[in-house]
Amino acid sequence: MGNDQGKPNFKELSKGTKFSTKELSDWHKKFKKDFPDGKINKQQFITLYQKMFGDDKAASTEFCEHVFKRYDTDNNGVVDFKEFITTLSVASRGTNEEKLMWAFKLYDKDNNGRTSQSLMILSLANFFYLAIYKSRNVANPSQKAKDTARSILNKADDNRDNRLSEAEFIMHVKDCPEIKDMLHGF
Template sequence: MGKANSKLSREELKELHHRTRFEKSELQQWYKGFIKDFPNGTLDRNEFRKIYKQFFPFGDSSEFADYVFQVFDVNSNGQIDFKEFIVALSTSCRGETEDKLNWTFRLYDINQDGFITYEEMLCIVEALYKMVGTMVTLPPDEDTPEKRVKKLFDAMDTNRDGKVSLEEFKEGSRNEDSILEALNLYSGLV
């Protein structure tokens, strides 16, 4: 994807403008910065971890960064190219709630089978708790990952089949203020 170029091609620009919520001039600026920071045109897992560490210096963000990396790396090649990066950034910062819920579901659905199990949700929430460290004081009914997941999973698994479908996840998330707040955490940042 134009690894040696400091500008996107006309075709790439048109495609990304269509797929994201960025203006063409913004896309060119983001691309220029991406290539400056990652001259080979891709971002690997270790570089991604370093970025997360900058934002969460008081906890261990590596495990959570790995889960997010999996969602960014759409083609599962172990690298995030500019297209994957900017589409994910657009969703997280400028996407509609529906887009963000779909993206977040993919994060929690670790094995990508179309459902979130209790164990998958626990993995993500444990990684989140490690990442924020002592930065956040939680209420007693959510002060451990297990308590938080039990509360969320019980609320979301409405048909009690031991797994949460995309529709159950969306409905449950819409009824949980903390999830909606988290979805909008990056809105308007870029």
């Protein structure tokens, strides 16, 4: 990324993201304003995440720490601008498949390319709850989110081993109407 005191190489960074050099420059200014040392530590990240989502189900400290680890790709205990903007690029401008791949990796806690169906149900339910049902004032949004997640994942578990591979997850989940709607909203 360049040295931590100066500006990153926006031209080089634009090759690895879906942002123009101008957009990267604007994002960097905002990032440096909020994080003058150019890094987000774990506690700052948790505070930000909890402020954004505010819901104790999806913003528990344990879950926030897990999300932080996914942002901190070099495992040095902080999220620098390059790590931040790379993730933001996928979340805001990635293809549906790229977004789903990132989401799957978020829940593949041991990085083995598979995750338990129960963990995915819980994770997707929290996501549906926050991203769709609560904001649309759906009756009993928490239960509706769990039911939707369970239905999707029961269809996705092709080999019925109660675990989902990334391929199973992406193949089945990307065609779910609620997820399509949600992915286009980001």
